[in-house]
Amino acid sequence: MAPLQLKSQKFREEREEDWRRLSFLLDKVEGGGAKSLTDVQLMAVPVLYRSALSSLSVARATSLDQSLVEYLEGLCARAYFLVYGARARLGERILRFFTHGWPAAVRSIWKETLAAALIVGLSVVVGYVLVRQNPDWYYAIVGSDMASGRDPTASAEFLRKSLYDGGKDQSLAMFAAFLFNNNARVALFAFALGFAFALPTALLLIQNGAGMGAMIAVFAAKDLGWQFGGWLFIHGTTELFAIIIAGGAGFRIGLAVAFPGDRTRLDAAATAGRQTGAAMAGVVLMLLIAGLLEGFGRQLITSDLARYGVGAAAAALWLSYFYLPRREGARRERV
Amino acid sequence: MSVYDQLDRADRALRRSLVTPEGVDLNLRIGDSGQRIGAFLIDVIIQYGVLFLFALVLGTIYSAVEGKGAENVGVLYFLGAFVLQNGWFIGFELSPRAATPGKRFLGLRVASRDGGRLTAEAVIVRNVTRQVEFFLPVAFIFVAGALGGVDGLFYLMVAIWMGIFLFFPLFNKDRLRVGDLLAGTWVVRSPKRILMPDLSQTGAHTHAHFAFTDKQLQAYGVKELHVLEQVLRTRDRKTMAAVAMRIRRKIDWVSGPDERDEDFLAAYYAALRSRLEQRMLFGHRRKDKHDKA
Numbered sequence: 001m002a003p004l005q006l007k008s009q010k011f012r013e014e015r016e017e018d019w020r021r022l023s024f025l026l027d028k029v030e031g032g033g034a035k036s037l038t039d040v041q042l043m044a045v046p047v048l049y050r051s052a053l054s055s056l057s058v059a060r061a062t063s064l065d066q067s068l069v070e071y072l073e074g075l076c077a078r079a080y081f082l083v084y085g086a087r088a089r090l091g092e093r094i095l096r097f098f099t100h101g102w103p104a105a106v107r108s109i110w111k112e113t114l115a116a117a118l119i120v121g122l123s124v125v126v127g128y129v130l131v132r133q134n135p136d137w138y139y140a141i142v143g144s145d146m147a148s149g150r151d152p153t154a155s156a157e158f159l160r161k162s163l164y165d166g167g168k169d170q171s172l173a174m175f176a177a178f179l180f181n182n183n184a185r186v187a188l189f190a191f192a193l194g195f196a197f198a199l200p201t202a203l204l205l206i207q208n209g210a211g212m213g214a215m216i217a218v219f220a221a222k223d224l225g226w227q228f229g230g231w232l233f234i235h236g237t238t239e240l241f242a243i244i245i246a247g248g249a250g251f252r253i254g255l256a257v258a259f260p261g262d263r264t265r266l267d268a269a270a271t272a273g274r275q276t277g278a279a280m281a282g283v284v285l286m287l288l289i290a291g292l293l294e295g296f297g298r299q300l301i302t303s304d305l306a307r308y309g310v311g312a313a314a315a316a317l318w319l320s321y322f323y324l325p326r327r328e329g330a331r332r333e334r335v
Numbered sequence: 336m337s338v339y340d341q342l343d344r345a346d347r348a349l350r351r352s353l354v355t356p357e358g359v360d361l362n363l364r365i366g367d368s369g370q371r372i373g374a375f376l377i378d379v380i381i382q383y384g385v386l387f388l389f390a391l392v393l394g395t396i397y398s399a400v401e402g403k404g405a406e407n408v409g410v411l412y413f414l415g416a417f418v419l420q421n422g423w424f425i426g427f428e429l430s431p432r433a434a435t436p437g438k439r440f441l442g443l444r445v446a447s448r449d450g451g452r453l454t455a456e457a458v459i460v461r462n463v464t465r466q467v468e469f470f471l472p473v474a475f476i477f478v479a480g481a482l483g484g485v486d487g488l489f490y491l492m493v494a495i496w497m498g499i500f501l502f503f504p505l506f507n508k509d510r511l512r513v514g515d516l517l518a519g520t521w522v523v524r525s526p527k528r529i530l531m532p533d534l535s536q537t538g539a540h541t542h543a544h545f546a547f548t549d550k551q552l553q554a555y556g557v558k559e560l561h562v563l564e565q566v567l568r569t570r571d572r573k574t575m576a577a578v579a580m581r582i583r584r585k586i587d588w589v590s591g592p593d594e595r596d597e598d599f600l601a602a603y604y605a606a607l608r609s610r611l612e613q614r615m616l617f618g619h620r621r622k623d624k625h626d627k628a
Contacts, residue, residue, distance in 0.1 A: 006608065006612055009536060016530070019530065020530070027527075053355065053357050056359055057359055062612060062615065063612065064557055064561070064608050064611055064612055064615070065608070067564065068531075070528060071529070071530050073361060073362055074528040076355075076359070077353075077525050080353075080355055085433070093455065097455070105456075185466065188463050192464045192468075192513075192517075195516075269516060269517055270448070270517060270518065273460045273516075274456050274457055274460065274518065275456075277454070277457060277460040277518070278456050278459075280459055281456070284421065284459075288414075295407075295410045
């Protein structure tokens with residue numbers, strides 16, 4: 001008697017070759033990116049993917065071999081993610097992010113960013129006024145680990161040293177790096193905490209703004225306000241801008257959760273999260289640049305005027321990069 | 336078969352339908368909490384291993400440089416730590432595999448919840464949020480411990496914080512982190528499966544010794560067939576013996592001399608599958624043994 005052959009067996013024998021080929025190509029792409037495929041192989045992937053999908057449908061309808069159906073489900077899912085998840089090459093994506101995605105994302109949250117900027121500005125003023133009137137406020141606003149001795153009781157000499165002696169004082173560079181890490185975290189938190197109806201974001205911004213105002217007040221009381229400004233300005237414009245954008249992004253999410261309109265809160269949050277994602281990627285970059293300015297630029301440049309110059313130039317660059325209207329980008333959007 | 340019923344239900348709870356543009360449901364399975372935690376632990380352990388080596392290297396450089404420019408070593412460490420902690424997840428999840436080494440190891444990947452493509456923005460958002468969910472409270476505890484002078488209330492707050500964010504995935508059916516929620520992503524299983532041999536063909540030459548009557552093949556349905564398939568693939572001698580005995584009793588099978596349990600089961604599997612598949616072609620899919628179709 002000839003061995004019994006099931007329809008599902010015959011089907012499997014006919015298609016198996018294609019499945020194995022697709023699996024092999026997927027392995028290659030997952031290992032080394034789309035570049036590792038030849039042109040012929042690359043063209044074959046969508047075709048093999050569709051044939052695997054049809055195999056899956058057939059197998060579900062005709063085969064009771066569970067492992068076969070599961071294998072095909074896995075294979076199709078992997079291929080699906082490759083075929084429909086494939087994007088432009090990494091280089092192009094990065095280029096597009098800089099020419100289009102980043103500034104567009106920042107522009108799209110300009111209202112929230114403005115609100116965040118106002119909150120920070122206001123709390124700087126409040127922090128300044130409070131400490132000028134009563135220095136005791138300083139301890140309530142600035143934590144002792146952040147201040148590292150720069151408090152109202154410090155001598156003018158000590159404060160001056162902390163502004164210009166970076167190169168010789170080891171701990172200051174470490175402090176700067178720590179501060180960068182700290183500020184980067186503040187920015188990330190300002191964004192992520194927006195989830196809780198934006199309130200924690202606002203609190204974080206206020207705390208940071210007030211802390212800065214309090215610091216300025218301490219230095220200003222010893223007639224070092226102008227110099228401290230330079231010390232702060234060289235990296236502060238970039239860093240503060242980054243934190244403000246992060247805060248704006250956090251507000252956007254908080255507002256979406258609080259007032260989702262006719263969508264569910266989940267959907268609204270997801271949409272807002274995706275809209276602001278590019279802005280947040282940019283924020284991390286800005287913070288890195290600020291960190292470099294802070295760690296190295298500030299040690300190399302000790303003239304106040306140059307410090308102000310660098311800070312102002314950075315601010316101007318960021319503002320024009322984000323908010324200057326661009327014809328090229330607009331044209332591409334319409335296409 | 337109540338054990339299998341429970342497994343079945345657990346499996347179905349993790350299944351999510353994802354219909355491709357071609358109109359086929361991929362029937363994806365989302366990663367369960369154990370897999371998610373495991374993947375994260377693997378990632379964190381590797382990360383801290385790398386950081387430790389990095390610190391060792393920098394330490395030797397530090398002692399070699401001594402004094403001049405030595406503070407830059409510290410700066411390097413902080414920058415490196417920041418890049419590693421954030422770049423690790425984002426970088427790996429942007430790769431074609433869309434998974435960190437920990438996720439790869441456990442057969443998971445990140446996917447967009449709406450079935451569309453996974454954008455860079457989504458990956459960044461879901462990982463930036465990770466900072467707040469996990470690393471912030473941990474850092475708090477370490478810093479507070481180092482500085483001292485924190486009261487129990489502080490730890491209570493941290494505990495509540497971690498309770499909300501850390502256990503968030505346990506309280507929704509899609510096992511979403513807060514970051515997944517914001518980014519519109521989820522984590523699905525996408526393990527690499529190997530194509531197993533067709534059981535109805537392996538050892539087909541011995542099947543000829545077994546001739547089952549129609550009535551004997553009517554005893555079971557698709558569900559039992561799948562269980563039998565699992566038993567045959569696992570090839571545990573004791574289980575096979577027990578199952579073979581149950582089936583023989585149910586279908587009143589008279590065993591021949593030195594008939595092996597595995598041969599009997601394989602032959603019955605092949606015959607049952609052939610019958611059920613044939614009936615399926617005519618539109619009768621018999622769900623299980625209680626199904627009268």
